[in-house]
Amino acid sequence: MPGSKDAIRDAAAGLFVERGYAATPLRDIAARAGVDASLIIRHFGSKEELFLRTVEERMPEAAPLDGPLESVGEDFIRFVLSSDAHVRGVFLALLRASDADGIGSRLRAVHDRFFVEPLRARLEGPDADLRARLAASLVGGLLYSFWAVRDEALAAADPELIVVRYGALLQRLITP
Structure with missing residues (x-):
């Protein structure tokens, strides 16, 4: 499905923030993304990997550590x-x-x-x-x-x- 990977990441990001990692089952992420849960495993391998990749991608851009x-x-x-x-x-x-x-x-x-x-x-x-x-x-x-x-x-x-x-x-x- 075109865009399914982005839909999964967006759904996961929202649910992880709302509920936390432990309280967010893959089936709920899949339902919000409008995909089958097996597609999450195919794209990301595991819930842990989805969480970590989603968090890394959403880290704040440039924290001011390079100024004077x-x-x-x-x-x-x-x-x-x-x-x-x-x-x-x-x-x-x-x-x-x-x-x-x-x-x-x-x-x-x-x-x-x-x-x-x-x-x-x-x-x-x-x-x-x-x-x-x-x-x-x-x-x-x-x-x-x-x-x-x-x-x-x-x-x-x-x-x-x-x-x-x-x-x-x-x-x-x-x-x-």
């Missing part, structure tokens, strides 16, 4: 705070699926490729890898507080104040 190193902290936090529902959905889908069989190690690889490695490449010093990983953890904590926990006090805070304060924390990891 001395402003990456605030620039990145500003980017995170201004992210749309799509970015939020990808983060929550990853979070919900992180304990599923076969997913955890691949998620770490995606995490490394999209955040840790680009940042580490810009850092100097013997602990560059550790600092890049700590920076990723720091940002992940902010996303978790905003999007998973839905911390109302953070949501009500002045975004620019969060950019300045949290950006300073991130910057200290990047340029110790």
